[in-house]
Amino acid sequence: MSEEKKEKKLGFDTLRVRAGYNPKEHQNSIAVPIYQTAAFDLGDTARVDRLLSFTEFGWLYTRIGNPTVNVLEQRIAALDGGAGAIAVASGMAAISYTLLSLAEGGGRILTVEKIYGGTFDSFNKIYAKLGIGVDFVADQDDPESFRKAIRPETKAIFIESISNPNATVLDIEAIASIAHDAGIPLVVDNTFATPYLFNPIEHGADIVVYSATKSLGGHGTTIGGLIVESGKFNFNTPKFPQFQEPVYLLRDRQTGKDKSFLEAFPLFPFTVRIRLTYLAYLGAALGPFDAFQILQGIETLSERVAKQVSNAETLIQHLENHPQVSWVKHPSARGSKYAKLARKLLPKGAGSVFTFGFKGTEAQYNKFIDSVEIFSFHANVGDARSLIINSPKTTHGELRPDEQARADWNYPDISDTIKRPFH
Ligand SMILES: Cc1ncc(COP(=O)(O)O)c(C=O)c1O
Numbered sequence: 001m002s003e004e005k006k007e008k009k010l011g012f013d014t015l016r017v018r019a020g021y022n023p024k025e026h027q028n029s030i031a032v033p034i035y036q037t038a039a040f041d042l043g044d045t046a047r048v049d050r051l052l053s054f055t056e057f058g059w060l061y062t063r064i065g066n067p068t069v070n071v072l073e074q075r076i077a078a079l080d081g082g083a084g085a086i087a088v089a090s091g092m093a094a095i096s097y098t099l100l101s102l103a104e105g106g107g108r109i110l111t112v113e114k115i116y117g118g119t120f121d122s123f124n125k126i127y128a129k130l131g132i133g134v135d136f137v138a139d140q141d142d143p144e145s146f147r148k149a150i151r152p153e154t155k156a157i158f159i160e161s162i163s164n165p166n167a168t169v170l171d172i173e174a175i176a177s178i179a180h181d182a183g184i185p186l187v188v189d190n191t192f193a194t195p196y197l198f199n200p201i202e203h204g205a206d207i208v209v210y211s212a213t214k215s216l217g218g219h220g221t222t223i224g225g226l227i228v229e230s231g232k233f234n235f236n237t238p239k240f241p242q243f244q245e246p247v248y249l250l251r252d253r254q255t256g257k258d259k260s261f262l263e264a265f266p267l268f269p270f271t272v273r274i275r276l277t278y279l280a281y282l283g284a285a286l287g288p289f290d291a292f293q294i295l296q297g298i299e300t301l302s303e304r305v306a307k308q309v310s311n312a313e314t315l316i317q318h319l320e321n322h323p324q325v326s327w328v329k330h331p332s333a334r335g336s337k338y339a340k341l342a343r344k345l346l347p348k349g350a351g352s353v354f355t356f357g358f359k360g361t362e363a364q365y366n367k368f369i370d371s372v373e374i375f376s377f378h379a380n381v382g383d384a385r386s387l388i389i390n391s392p393k394t395t396h397g398e399l400r401p402d403e404q405a406r407a408d409w410n411y412p413d414i415s416d417t418i419k420r421p422f423h
Contacts, residue, residue, distance in 0.1 A: 012079065012196070017299045020074025026067075034292045035059075035067045053253040054264065064280050068288040072295050076216075076226045079195040079298075080208050083231025084268025086275050087224060087291060091191060091211020093284035094225030095119055097274050098187055098209050099158060100132065104242060107155035108133035112140040113406045116164040116189070117396035120403070136406075141337070143174035150182045155239060156207075157184060161200055162192035162351045164381075165391050166329045169338040169345060176204025185233045191215075192351045192381070196305045203345065206233040207270060214382030218297035218304050222290045229270040236262055243269050249276065304384065309349030311386070319356050330354035353381050355391070365390075 010018070026033050040059040042048050050056035059065055069087050077085035088094050099109050109127070113120065113136050123134040133153070137145040146157060157179045159170055172188065179186040185206035190198060194215045200208045210216060212224035235243040246258030265272040279285060313332050319325045320334050328334075331342030331350035342350040358365050369377060375388045379395050389395060392404055 013302055015075070015078045016301055019078035020071045032068060032071045032292060032295055034288050035062075036288050037066075038062050049253075052249075054250075055253075062288065063283055063285040064275055066288050066291070068295075069286050069291040072212075072226070072286075072291040072298075075295065075298060076195070076210070077228055080190075080199060080228045081201050081230075082208065082228035084271040085226060085228040086271040086279065087212070087226050087286040087294075088279060089225065089284035089286050089290075090223045091189075091209070091213055091225040092118055092122065094209040094211070094227045095158075095189065096122060096126070097278040097282070097284070098207055098227050099127070099156065100130070101242070101270075101274055101278055102185065102187070102240075103127075103132045103155040106131050106133075106153065108135055108151055108153045109156055109158050110135050110137065110146065110149050110154050111158040112137055112163075112170070114140060114163045114166060114168050115158075115160050116191075117391070117399060119189070121398055124403075140168070140170060143171050143178055146175050147178045147181070150178075150184070154182065155184055156187050158187045158189070160189040160192065161198050162346070162353075164192060165353055165355050165395075167192070167331055167338070167350055167354055169331055169342045169350060171341060172200065172203045172205065172345065176206075179206075180204070183234075183237055183239055192353055193346065194301060194305055194382075196301050197309070197346055197348050197351060201228070201230045201232075206230050212294045212297075213380065215305055215308075216297055216301065216382075217294045218301065218382060218384060219293070220378075220380050220383035220385065222293040222297075224286050224290050224294050225284075227271055227274060229268055231267050233270070235269055243273065305352070306348065308352035308382075312352035312354060313349070316354055324359050326357035326359050328354060328356045 021032055023029055039061050042051070042060070047056065051058045051060060059067060072087050073085040077083070088097060103109050109123070109132065111123070111134060127134050135149050135151070135154070137149045139145040157175060159172070159175065161172065162169060176186045186204060187207045187209060188200035188205040189210070190200050190208050191211045191214050206229065208228040210226040212226050213222065217224060243262045244260045246260055248258050250259040250261065250264040251257060252259055261269040261273045312330070316328050316330055316333050319328050330336065331338040331346070333354065338350070358368060360368070369388065369390055372388050375386045377389060378387050379389055381387065396404055
């Protein structure tokens with residue numbers, strides 16, 4: 001039985017410690033070795049020909065591939081049930097390489113406003129200048145809103161499975177089928193859920209992205225990003241000429257005919273194209289040591305995330321009954337409109353990040369933040385340590401007040417005490 005077939009039969013908790021790694025190929029080392037090298041000996045000139053014609057698999061240069069990084073890529077592909085994966089230097093690189101490669105040449109991305117502030121901001125500040133349009137649906141809770149907002153130039157729908165920071169949950173299956181009706185892929189940022197809580201591909205996503213910096217790495221040591229493709233999306237349509245163009249690098253050495261990414265790599269054209277274009281030329285490569293750290297984190301993913309979810313639910317219950325708290329946002333919070341959907345899509349829990357409203361003046365609020373003990377005041381969720389942070393002033397501080405209001409970060413309509421944006 002091939003390694004691949006064997007892995008498909010293994011359970012999640014086995015895959016997270018074993019997938020993508022065979023000790024026999026690495027001096028029988030049980031832990032994944034860190035290949036801390038920029039380049040690899042090419043052997044002889046005949047071998048270089050084989051490597052560059054993709055008739056022999058081998059390593060060349062760590063910017064485009066490295067054995068330690070590759071174990072991480074295979075592991076996340078196995079956990080998500082994807083056909084291929086690629087690791088990059090940050091979650092932002094994973095999102096931007098994904099969306100730029102889909103919409104390159106003047107396409108548009110359809111998304112929602114309640115997403116991570118850095119992603120939201122990048123849409124305004126970079127994509128427009130690169131000639132890529134971004135549209136926001138009118139009502140993210142109504143899947144038909146997505147259908148209405150799709151334009152002829154729309155090349156992908158981008159959403160988060162559990163949104164940062166308010167933990168909203170969308171009807172992913174309905175949105176996936178609307179995307180597919182329009183011949184475009186659904187891209188899901190699964191950072192907050194992790195593969196432990198949610199498998200986007202099983203629910204119709206075509207591409208999954210992660211900030212591995214968060215719960216996957218899990219210890220706050222490492223910035224990293226991952227992209228997984230399902231292998232099921234059909235890029236062989238007029239919407240996606242970039243996958244059909246002949247590429248000299250991919251030429252058939254026998255006939256001399258240039259091949260497209262779809263011809264050369266039909267099983268995982270999307271991630272290979274990112275590797276050989278965006279990663280190769282824009283260069284946000286993940287280092288081998290960082291890949292090792294993220295692999296170490298993934299080994300304990302299930303226990304950490306399960307514990308964090310149960311801790312968060314206990315805290316939510318406590319805060320809901322606290323006189324100083326005006327509201328709590330999380331699918332497990334009392335009266336959440338996302339409770340039903342979350343029970344269906346996220347039976348193991350809707351993650352461990354939630355927001356709450358503090359009753360009091362801004363001065364009292366600042367005093368509260370400054371007095372918190374144990375919880376750190378830092379901007380990296382998913383770390384083994386709990387944190388508290390004032391998003392409107394910190395992680396989303398670069399957004400104008402009206403942008404914060406659109407994305408529901410300053411909560412002017414909900415809190416009776418925090419009536420205005422903080423800046
Ligand atoms: C949901 C989500 N996606 C992407 C990112 C960006 O990830 P990174 O900081 O690894 O670039 C973050 C960071 O907070 C995030 O919360």
